[in-house]
Amino acid sequence: MNDFSMYCTIGLRHVLALNAYDHLLFLVLLLAPYVGQEWKKMLLLVSFFTIGHTLSLLVTAFKPLPCSENYIELGILATIFCTAWFNMVMLLKTSKRNSIVAIATITFVFGCIHGLGFSSSFHALLPGSSVEKMIPLGAFALGIETAQLVVLILVLLMQFVLHTLFRFNKRDFILMTSCFALGVLMPLFLQNPIWKK
Template sequence: MSDFWLYFNLGLSHVLDWTAYDHILFLIVLCAAYTFASWKKLLLLVTMFTVGHTLSLLLAHYHIVSVSSKVIEFLIPVTILAAALFNLFTAGKEKKVEKMGIFYIVTIFFGLIHGLGFASFYNAIESDAGVLPLLEFALGIEAAQIIVVLFILIAAFIFQSIFRFNKKDWVLVVSSLVIGMIIPMLISNWIF
């Protein structure tokens, strides 16, 4: 049972590590257009991201996929930028966007990229104990993501209800702030 908490806590700290805030930034832009009223769709999106993240760790752990860490460290901020830009161009058009099943597929793909960013660290701490530690780690990631999502939804509620931001402005401001934060990360990891 102590191994469960070890890997669960590792998943929690992976997401909630404020020094490695790329995961949180991605969650912020992923959640920006959602409210408590659409929590089921948001939970599905976050879970899709976890599935992609876990799948890439599994593929990397068993040496099925190997990607240069420089490429992954560049692609992680690209995924955040892409999600933020998507928000900027679709703010206020939720009805059209919700019909796009591709959004879920892209979220899984982005999860794959983010998972590959953590694969070398995970492989260094985990020998060949099987899939169970990876699933325990994934549960920690999912729990941490739900914590972050709750904070984001509470912030959205406060700004949209108390400070009277309309939803479109909230999405535009949050996405723009994330873009401003991600550009330095993109430049420092530039591979071209």
């Protein structure tokens, strides 16, 4: 396997590995409010997330940020919490028009935060100068985007199955995913080592 393929595979595994459930959870929440006809919006959002994630890795490839991993982990949990909370609040609004540009911008920022969570591991994977990291970073970003497209397809399939077999509507799916995410987040938030100082 050449280096490009190897780093692309690492990007795929970064998203699709079961122990990377924070990434998966965020993506499911991000995509939950959309249905099959809105696939272009879904594609736009996952792409903005990838760009933000990659930008963080690009910046830290030149100069690592002097920030505790525990704070970054809290930031990642906050992105998931905010997305779940936003989804639930939007269910209560009578006017549900949201600017996709605004949501994509916030998704980009959240992608930057998630990218910071992988920056130290990324440095360990890539010995050498910052310039030598550019091609592996591109391959990694391609792997991330491909994996997120897989998640997008799985979310659409899950919505279809739940709607067809269990008569779940869009509102039910959003509530189910948001409540599940909030339930998963609480123990992770409380277990963060930052509270033990």
